[in-house]
Amino acid sequence: MKIVVCMKQTFDTEAKIAVDANGKINKQGVSLIMNPYDEFAVEEALKIKEKSSGEVTVVTVAGPEGQDALRQALAMGADKAVLVDPGMDEIDEFTTASILAKAISEMEYDVLLGGFRAIDDGSAQVAGRVAEILGIPVVNVVTKLEIADGKAVATSEIEGGSQTVEVALPAMFTAQKGLNEPRYPSMKGIMQAKKKPMEKKALGDLGLDAGQVAPKVKAISYFLPSARAAGKIIPGEPADAARDLVKALREEAKVV
Amino acid sequence: MAKGIWVYVEQRDGKVKKVTYELLSGGRKIADALGEELCAVLPGKGVAGLAAELGEYGADKVFVLESDSLENYTTDGYANAVADLAKQNDPTAILMGCTVTGRDLAAQVAQKLGTGLMTDCTEMALENGQLVFTRPIYAGKAFVKASCPEARPAMATIRPNIIAIEKAAKSAEVVSAAANTGDIRQAVKDIALQISSRPELTEADIIVSGGRGMKGPENFAILEELADVLGAAVGASRAAVDAGWVTHSFQVGQTGKTVSPVVYIACGISGAIQHLAGMSTSKCIVAVNKDPEANIFKVADYGIVGDLFEVVPLLKEEFKKILA
Amino acid sequence: MSEPLMIFDEVRDVIVASGGEEIQKCMQCGLCAGSCPWGRMEEKSEFNVRELFHMGRLGYDGYESDDYLFACTTCNQCAVKCPRGIKIPNVVRSMRSVIAETGGIPKNLKAVLGSINSQGNPWSQEKDERTAWTNGLDVPEFTPDKEYLLYVCCTSAYDGRSQKVAKSIVQLLKAAGVSFGIIGNEEKCCGESVRKIGAEEEFGKLAEYNINLFNQKGVKKIITTSPHCLYTFKTEYPEFGGEYEVVHYSELFKQLVSEGKINLSKPVAQKVIYHEPCYLGRHSRVFEAPRELLGKVPELSFMDYKDNQDYSLCCSGGGARIWMETKAGQRFSDVKVKEASEAGAQVIATACPYCIVMLEDALKGQNKDEEMSVKDLSEILVESL
Ligand code: SF4
Numbered sequence: 001m002k003i004v005v006c007m008k009q010t011f012d013t014e015a016k017i018a019v020d021a022n023g024k025i026n027k028q029g030v031s032l033i034m035n036p037y038d039e040f041a042v043e044e045a046l047k048i049k050e051k052s053s054g055e056v057t058v059v060t061v062a063g064p065e066g067q068d069a070l071r072q073a074l075a076m077g078a079d080k081a082v083l084v085d086p087g088m089d090e091i092d093e094f095t096t097a098s099i100l101a102k103a104i105s106e107m108e109y110d111v112l113l114g115g116f117r118a119i120d121d122g123s124a125q126v127a128g129r130v131a132e133i134l135g136i137p138v139v140n141v142v143t144k145l146e147i148a149d150g151k152a153v154a155t156s157e158i159e160g161g162s163q164t165v166e167v168a169l170p171a172m173f174t175a176q177k178g179l180n181e182p183r184y185p186s187m188k189g190i191m192q193a194k195k196k197p198m199e200k201k202a203l204g205d206l207g208l209d210a211g212q213v214a215p216k217v218k219a220i221s222y223f224l225p226s227a228r229a230a231g232k233i234i235p236g237e238p239a240d241a242a243r244d245l246v247k248a249l250r251e252e253a254k255v256v
Numbered sequence: 257m258a259k260g261i262w263v264y265v266e267q268r269d270g271k272v273k274k275v276t277y278e279l280l281s282g283g284r285k286i287a288d289a290l291g292e293e294l295c296a297v298l299p300g301k302g303v304a305g306l307a308a309e310l311g312e313y314g315a316d317k318v319f320v321l322e323s324d325s326l327e328n329y330t331t332d333g334y335a336n337a338v339a340d341l342a343k344q345n346d347p348t349a350i351l352m353g354c355t356v357t358g359r360d361l362a363a364q365v366a367q368k369l370g371t372g373l374m375t376d377c378t379e380m381a382l383e384n385g386q387l388v389f390t391r392p393i394y395a396g397k398a399f400v401k402a403s404c405p406e407a408r409p410a411m412a413t414i415r416p417n418i419i420a421i422e423k424a425a426k427s428a429e430v431v432s433a434a435a436n437t438g439d440i441r442q443a444v445k446d447i448a449l450q451i452s453s454r455p456e457l458t459e460a461d462i463i464v465s466g467g468r469g470m471k472g473p474e475n476f477a478i479l480e481e482l483a484d485v486l487g488a489a490v491g492a493s494r495a496a497v498d499a500g501w502v503t504h505s506f507q508v509g510q511t512g513k514t515v516s517p518v519v520y521i522a523c524g525i526s527g528a529i530q531h532l533a534g535m536s537t538s539k540c541i542v543a544v545n546k547d548p549e550a551n552i553f554k555v556a557d558y559g560i561v562g563d564l565f566e567v568v569p570l571l572k573e574e575f576k577k578i579l580a
Numbered sequence: 581m582s583e584p585l586m587i588f589d590e591v592r593d594v595i596v597a598s599g600g601e602e603i604q605k606c607m608q609c610g611l612c613a614g615s616c617p618w619g620r621m622e623e624k625s626e627f628n629v630r631e632l633f634h635m636g637r638l639g640y641d642g643y644e645s646d647d648y649l650f651a652c653t654t655c656n657q658c659a660v661k662c663p664r665g666i667k668i669p670n671v672v673r674s675m676r677s678v679i680a681e682t683g684g685i686p687k688n689l690k691a692v693l694g695s696i697n698s699q700g701n702p703w704s705q706e707k708d709e710r711t712a713w714t715n716g717l718d719v720p721e722f723t724p725d726k727e728y729l730l731y732v733c734c735t736s737a738y739d740g741r742s743q744k745v746a747k748s749i750v751q752l753l754k755a756a757g758v759s760f761g762i763i764g765n766e767e768k769c770c771g772e773s774v775r776k777i778g779a780e781e782e783f784g785k786l787a788e789y790n791i792n793l794f795n796q797k798g799v800k801k802i803i804t805t806s807p808h809c810l811y812t813f814k815t816e817y818p819e820f821g822g823e824y825e826v827v828h829y830s831e832l833f834k835q836l837v838s839e840g841k842i843n844l845s846k847p848v849a850q851k852v853i854y855h856e857p858c859y860l861g862r863h864s865r866v867f868e869a870p871r872e873l874l875g876k877v878p879e880l881s882f883m884d885y886k887d888n889q890d891y892s893l894c895c896s897g898g899g900a901r902i903w904m905e906t907k908a909g910q911r912f913s914d915v916k917v918k919e920a921s922e923a924g925a926q927v928i929a930t931a932c933p934y935c936i937v938m939l940e941d942a943l944k945g946q947n948k949d950e951e952m953s954v955k956d957l958s959e960i961l962v963e964s965l
């Protein structure tokens with residue numbers, strides 16, 4: 001079984017977000033981690049490998065710093081890593097998916113996995129696009145996955161419940177929380193990871209050029225939410241206070 | 257030349273989702289400003305009857321994609337049908353609700369059409385004739401305003417409950433179109449709907465959380481009732497978990513789950529630092545506590561100083577009224 | 581088929597290279613594990629430090645988890661007994677650092693690290709609010725003419741409960757006429773737990789940042805509110821070129837009381853038991869000062885735990901455990917509260933912000949917070965002013 005996991009390195013959840021002088025998100029002074037949903041994907045890949053033997057390859061589209069996330073995946077037990085550095089200032093999901101798909105198309109694969117979304121931009125579309133480009137089916141937000149006899153049975157979230165879907169392989173699955181509990185890399189795994197292959201590629205190595213994968217979506221501006229106003233204590237008898245609070249949440253805070 | 261603002265109609269069992277009406281209301285304004293038609297795209301089986309209703313919310317035209325193979329939602333079936341219709345009609349934009357289905361469908365359609373997609377948007381506007389969308393990034397700690405300047409259609413999924421619904425009595429022209437569902441590779445074996453399924457803590461938009469002030473496990477029922485009215489998840493502070501009233505999976509805070517919902521309602525939680533560290537990035541924090549000195553009020557956007565056993569049931573009634 | 585256990589020397593090599601050379605000295609006698617609190621709790625933990633060293637040396641798998649490698653609170657109790665004089669927590673730290681480098685640290689600790697990186701404190705609080713605790717209190721700013729920098733622990737700067745400790749210390753310093761000031765928002769966490777998590781690179785950055793800041797401001801002497809900051813400034817910052825005269829507030833107050841600059845005259849008629857913070861006692865060898873101070877408070881009846889000083893039981897908040905979940909039945913702090921209550925104490929006194937957090941949680945968990953309380957030494961001293 002050949003398994004390929006699409007992954008991404010993201011800001012950690014505690015990162016303080018600021019906009020820099022160029023109006024872009026400031027990347028200084030934040031910790032980078034493997035996107036937590038991708039950890040589920042890597043874990044699932046390893047589980048499939050442990051059951052049916054095979055090989056797990058992790059791929060990412062990122063600058064050189066993305067190697068850290070790949071190395072974590074290798075230390076967890078993945079066999080190979082591929083990093084494609086697009087070397088472009090502006091990219092979007094179309095760009096990333098086009099590059100990932102091209103890189104994957106050069107590999108053998110039965111199962112593709114990815115986190116269902118990344119915690120930074122949360123756009124939840126790259127994996128689906130990759131599947132579409134490769135011409136394979138996708139099942140999103142998967143919380144349970146069973147692979148047998150060239151088929152997969154996946155349980156996935158739907159509005160107000162879940163559904164069970166069967167697809168023939170190869171297919172793409174995107175991982176939702178609950179799919180598994182990702183392992184920590186072991187000390188031995190970390191040592192072994194150092195000897196595992198990590199390929200670094202540029203667009204040209206994949207036979208692509210920046211024009212072919214130019215973004216469709218363009219960011220106009222980035223901004224921060226308005227500062228939190230001082231808290232208000234809603235006065236009055238319980239009944240009045242409850243009514244006023246609900247009113248404030250709807251009309252002032254506009255959150256319900 | 258691309259023409260038409262399209263809204264994907266999300267329905268289940270013949271009932272149109274509210275977000276569809278919201279998108280029609282918002283789309284109506286855009287279509288008027290551009291002088292284009294607002295079209296609803298309605299795939300399904302036995303759904304033609306819903307077309308008239310869509311006119312009431314502003315649709316000029318309803319494309320009905322009827323097919324037996326569209327009875328249940330499948331990624332391939334719906335994406336093929338919608339993308340095929342778009343290829344033939346070349347719309348300016350396609351809007352979908354940012355729901356589980358909308359998200360799933362939008363990515364496939366966007367790639368089939370080779371276009372750009374902005375997901376999870378919280379604002380939609382027209383600037384210099386260009387559709388511009390705003391979406392939260394980094395869990396709402398920042399926003400990006402973006403557009404799809406050249407590729408058509410521009411696609412976006414928009415969060416529910418963002419756009420106010422406005423009726424616009426139109427009698428929509430109903431167009432039955434061929435549904436090219438293609439090869440559907442996802443075979444749905446089973447659908448399990450839960451009657452009242454509360455969302456996962458870390459995924460929930462609203463969390464109702466209880467602390468030591470709950471006084472006992474039996475009292476969590478009042479939080480659950482409030483949560484069900486709001487479609488919220490139930491959480492707890494470490495003190496409540498330690499007391500054995502709820503299990504660790506409910507625990508919000510540094511040694512439990514870190515959450516960042518839109519609304520966090522803290523009931524009887526004093527606000528120990530480990531708790532605050534796990535929830536202080538929530539967009540709006542509401543605190544109900546007897547003790548006016550409680551730390552939780554320092555981070556709360558709204559607070560009620562009072563007996564939670566009195567206040568929480570009243571809140572439930574008030575929310576019921578506005579959410580009805 | 582289970583694989584035969586393969587010895588994997590490289591693991592030992594990397595532990596050694598990361599500062600854990602002493603792992604090679606271990607003779608596997610097990611005295612450490614015998615004294616480690618994890619083995620003495622009502623519910624036994626799987627964690628065994630002797631075995632950890634064994635597995636590390638042979639390169640076995642299976643200990644890289646929240647409840648094993650990251651269980652150690654770095655309390656140093658085991659090291660007291662080790663016949664080879666191994667600084668056991670240091671070896672544990674080096675083993676963690678290998679894992680941390682590859683992103684494999686416990687989930688809860690990732691958030692802590694992230695918060696320290698972007699906000700300069702582990703509590704996910706705004707960096708600009710570091711001095712919020714001083715509101716309404718006239719706390720002098722540190723300038724080169726001041727004798728001491730008062731470095732307030734992140735916990736005492738942000739936690740509502742712990743802010744009271746910072747305030748008490750300020751009140752005492754003022755009463756004694758000490759020349760001191762705070763730097764405030766520019767400061768970052770001392771990095772003690774960052775290093776214990778194994779995040780060496782981040783720790784180095786914090787140390788360099790703070791040392792730079794202290795030097796720029798002309799700091800020579802530092803008073804810490806927390807034993808963890810004390811230990812770090814005193815024993816770890818010199819590695820990075822930061823040499824200061826560092827004291828825990830209890831040491832300074834002991835001196836001020838004996839010089840008659842602090843006058844403890846008001847009676848505090850309570851039975852007080854003293855919980856030894858590991859980083860004040862075992863790690864920094866400050867055993868006397870807190871006891872002496874409590875002894876000078878009129879009408880206070882002082883008690884020691886049966887196991888004290890080098891043998892005192894940790895609260896379980898060290899080594900970054902304060903941010904991790906410990907199962908009921910395995911919490912050292914619960915034992916401490918039980919013992920205090922059996923001894924008839926009304927107050928558990930301590931001198932560390934982490935201990936206060938852990939002990940108060942335990943007190944509440946046992947519903948004893950009405951009959952007993954946890955106080956910082958400084959709070960008791962203020963009562964007696
Ligand atoms: S006490 Fe020292 S020598 Fe004995 S097993 Fe522990 S670390 Fe090794």
Ligand code: SF4
Nearest residue numbers: 616652653655656658
């Ligand atoms: S430092 Fe403390 S917790 Fe760690 S192994 Fe030694 S005795 Fe146990």
